[in-house]
Amino acid sequence: MSGGGCSIVWFRRDLRVEDNPALTAAVRAGAVVAVFIWAPEEEGHYYPGRVSRWWLKQSLAHLDSSLRSLGAYLVTKRSTNTISTLLDVVKATGASQLFFNHLYDPLSLIRDHRAKEVLSAQGIGVRSYNADLLYEPWDVKDVDGNPFTTFAGFWERCLSMPCDPEAPLLPPKRIISGDASRCPSDTLVFEDELEKGSNALLARAWSPGWSNADKALTTFINGPLIEYSKNRRKADSATTSFLSPHLHFGEVSVRKVFHLVRMKQVLWANEGNEVGEESVNLFLKSIGLREYSRYMSFNHPYSHERPLLGHLKFFPWVVEEGYFKAWRQGRTGYPLVDAGMRELWATGWLHDRIRVVVSSFFVKVLQLPWRWGMKYFWDTLLDADLESDALGWQYISGTLPDSREFDRIDNPQLEGYKFDPYGEYVRRWLPELSRLPTEWIHHPWNAPESVLQAAGIELGSNYPLPIVGLDAAKARLEEALSEMWQQEAASRAVIENGTEEGLGDSSESIPIAFPQDIAMEDEDLEPARMNAHTIRCFEDQMVPSMTSSVRLEDDHSLNSMNIRSTAEDGRAEVPTDLNLNQEPTRDANRRVQPTAPMNARLPYTAGIGLRSGAEDSTAESFSSSDSRRERDGGVVPVWSPPSSSYGEQFVVDENGIGTSSSFLQGHQQTHQIINWRRLSQTG
DNA sequence: AACATATTTGG
DNA sequence: CAAATATGT
Numbered sequence: 186m187s188g189g190g191c192s193i194v195w196f197r198r199d200l201r202v203e204d205n206p207a208l209t210a211a212v213r214a215g216a217v218v219a220v221f222i223w224a225p226e227e228e229g230h231y232y233p234g235r236v237s238r239w240w241l242k243q244s245l246a247h248l249d250s251s252l253r254s255l256g257a258y259l260v261t262k263r264s265t266n267t268i269s270t271l272l273d274v275v276k277a278t279g280a281s282q283l284f285f286n287h288l289y290d291p292l293s294l295i296r297d298h299r300a301k302e303v304l305s306a307q308g309i310g311v312r313s314y315n316a317d318l319l320y321e322p323w324d325v326k327d328v329d330g331n332p333f334t335t336f337a338g339f340w341e342r343c344l345s346m347p348c349d350p351e352a353p354l355l356p357p358k359r360i361i362s363g364d365a366s367r368c369p370s371d372t373l374v375f376e377d378e379l380e381k382g383s384n385a386l387l388a389r390a391w392s393p394g395w396s397n398a399d400k401a402l403t404t405f406i407n408g409p410l411i412e413y414s415k416n417r418r419k420a421d422s423a424t425t426s427f428l429s430p431h432l433h434f435g436e437v438s439v440r441k442v443f444h445l446v447r448m449k450q451v452l453w454a455n456e457g458n459e460v461g462e463e464s465v466n467l468f469l470k471s472i473g474l475r476e477y478s479r480y481m482s483f484n485h486p487y488s489h490e491r492p493l494l495g496h497l498k499f500f501p502w503v504v505e506e507g508y509f510k511a512w513r514q515g516r517t518g519y520p521l522v523d524a525g526m527r528e529l530w531a532t533g534w535l536h537d538r539i540r541v542v543v544s545s546f547f548v549k550v551l552q553l554p555w556r557w558g559m560k561y562f563w564d565t566l567l568d569a570d571l572e573s574d575a576l577g578w579q580y581i582s583g584t585l586p587d588s589r590e591f592d593r594i595d596n597p598q599l600e601g602y603k604f605d606p607y608g609e610y611v612r613r614w615l616p617e618l619s620r621l622p623t624e625w626i627h628h629p630w631n632a633p634e635s636v637l638q639a640a641g642i643e644l645g646s647n648y649p650l651p652i653v654g655l656d657a658a659k660a661r662l663e664e665a666l667s668e669m670w671q672q673e674a675a676s677r678a679v680i681e682n683g684t685e686e687g688l689g690d691s692s693e694s695i696p697i698a699f700p701q702d703i704a705m706e707d708e709d710l711e712p713a714r715m716n717a718h719t720i721r722c723f724e725d726q727m728v729p730s731m732t733s734s735v736r737l738e739d740d741h742s743l744n745s746m747n748i749r750s751t752a753e754d755g756r757a758e759v760p761t762d763l764n765l766n767q768e769p770t771r772d773a774n775r776r777v778q779p780t781a782p783m784n785a786r787l788p789y790t791a792g793i794g795l796r797s798g799a800e801d802s803t804a805e806s807f808s809s810s811d812s813r814r815e816r817d818g819g820v821v822p823v824w825s826p827p828s829s830s831y832g833e834q835f836v837v838d839e840n841g842i843g844t845s846s847s848f849l850q851g852h853q854q855t856h857q858i859i860n861w862r863r864l865s866q867t868g
Numbered sequence: 869a870a871c872a873t874a875t876t877t878g879g
Numbered sequence: 880c881a882a883a884t885a886t887g888t
Contacts, residue, residue, distance in 0.1 A: 335879080336879045337878095337879075340879090470879085471879095473879090474879065477879080576879085577879090580879055585879075587878085587879055588879075589877090589878075589879085590880095593877095599876095
């Protein structure tokens with residue numbers, strides 16, 4: 186690389202000094218300027234929520250003080266355009282190199298690629314590294330060289346890769362600071378006065394920052410880990426690792442987690458402690474799911490907003506904001522669900538099991554569009570993580586090959602006695618039920634009047650009756666599903682007839698937008714009423730997305746890299762469908778929605794998704810065997826469509842998830858698979 | 869106590 | 880659907 190100037194380390198979600206390959210490489214190269222750029226408008230709808238921003242603020246302060254003790258400090262920049270700000274920083278510091286670690290969400294895949302292009306064009310050396318995963322997504326493939334389509338296969342492969350994940354790097358002993366005197370920091374504002382008050386209590390329960398992450402890891406490994414297999418089903422036990430927010434911001438490296446946990450496992454295995462060994466396997470599986478979420482995001486960069494199995498696109502969602510509100514407020518009448526939602530609102534945290542309960546209730550019982558729920562999680566979770574959350578909701582929604590079946594409704598009453606057998610969790614979060622005996626705690630609607638009276642409960646008044654009955658939900662779900670298959674078949678027939686004009690128009694003309702404002706602080710507690718006949722809506726496009734708001738003819742302006750925001754909420758749009766330009770028939774008809782609330786466009790999509798087959802080697806070059814090179818600073822990961830012809834591309838991306846026949850064979854959901862397969866043959 | 873049958877669960 | 884667990888004879 187060009188010599189002379191200093192190096193920029195661009196921190197993002199890798200807020201640590203230990204095992205940070207970009208930092209280590211930059212330190213090795215000479216003087217370093219560390220930068221963090223805050224450009225939340227670029228995240229569009231996925232502008233970080235209140236508690237997430239609180240965490241980020243603390244974590245950055247922590248990182249800054251660590252850097253100071255090593256001889257440098259963190260330059261912070263407020264920006265509406267990350268790439269031009271990067272350029273400014275480079276110019277102001279006279280840097281000749283840029284180092285950063287990979288991210289895999291759709292926005293970053295595009296932005297980072299663009300950053301590399303732009304800076305390289307200015308003669309800056311750009312190097313990027315894997316700091317977030319055990320293995321880069323392009324290195325994990327099945328025997329045929331295709332990406333896995335189920336978690337089990339993926340994780341099995343990860344655990345049997347020829348090389349173990351890299352050993353963690355030590356923190357640098359000392360950093361020679363580059364000259365940033367002409368590059369003043371901006372003050373970053375992460376919370377307003379109102380939010381400050383709401384956030385005040387968070388610090389009691391959580392300590393952001395990489396060294397605290399390290400402590401949390403040690404505490405977990407030496408404590409709850411061994412019992413993990415036993416306790417992981419308890420709703421309110423403190424037996425989880427509580428690492429997820431630390432991991433989200435990269436305060437601790439998964440590779441370090443992996444190695445330390447593995448060491449414990451070996452130890453326990455030698456002692457013949459089978460419970461401990463099993464616990465480690467289960468814990469590592471949840472680490473694996475995090476890996477898998479990045480893997481899916483890389484291979485299917487629209488998976489946060491479109492179901493991976495195509496038929497779900499025809500599901501008639503219930504668009505009923507009253508239900509949505511009742512769910513958010515924890516007033517559905519199902520105690521376990523309500524307790525979970527109140528905990529989430531109060532603390533920004535939910536046990537994994539309870540996340541499954543509330544989201545499954547959301548999708549299966551209320552039949553609300555899953556992306557509403559995902560967005561609410563995004564806004565409220567302390568560990569909100571686009572890739573993980575998208576994977577979770579897709580799993581719940583039955584839109585992955587290895588999802589739960591869509592038609593299976595979990596019974597919150599039974600789950601209640603499973604995860605919270607004594608009702609302690611419910612009583613903690615639903616004080617109005619605190620005097621109800623355990624026998625009725627998870628189904629107060631069955632309790633005798635005398636019992637309710639003794640407990641001071643008046644159903645429908647100080648605690649709601651079930652917002653939707655389970656059998657009604659079941660019937661409604663079956664109806665909706667048969668409608669879905671009908672629509673799907675109709676659409677298939679249209680495709681097969683070759684009369685594509687108007688495709689989807691009849692059934693998909695009403696995209697589902699986000700409810701305008703998810704204002705949570707000041708909601709009245711009016712219980713939502715059960716609606717005899719609900720409005721249903723096809724298409725789960727909650728956010729009128731890139732897919733809908735970008736039109737092909739706009740491409741020429743993409744180079745401007747300006748963020749354009751809407752009057753509505755002042756946020757730019759998330760880049761989503763990287764394949765936009767490859768889906769002529771579908772998308773042209775589909776979601777162009779001029780009146781959509783969000784019309785702002787992604788600033789930088791140029792290049793991606795438009796590449797010719799020849800240029801397309803990027804993906805290939807990652808996939809090549811020299812994965813080691815990444816550590817030493819090689820390529821920037823860039824998503825590009827799997828090479829291959831157009832038609833195949835369309836089908837794969839439209840209907841899910843890879844076409845590997847290993848997935849088709851032996852998969853049980855024959856109905857779906859047959860449809861899916863036939864769809865893919867029509868591409 | 870061994871064995872068939874029902875129910876739950878699974879990423 | 881298939882494996883694991885629970886229930887029943």
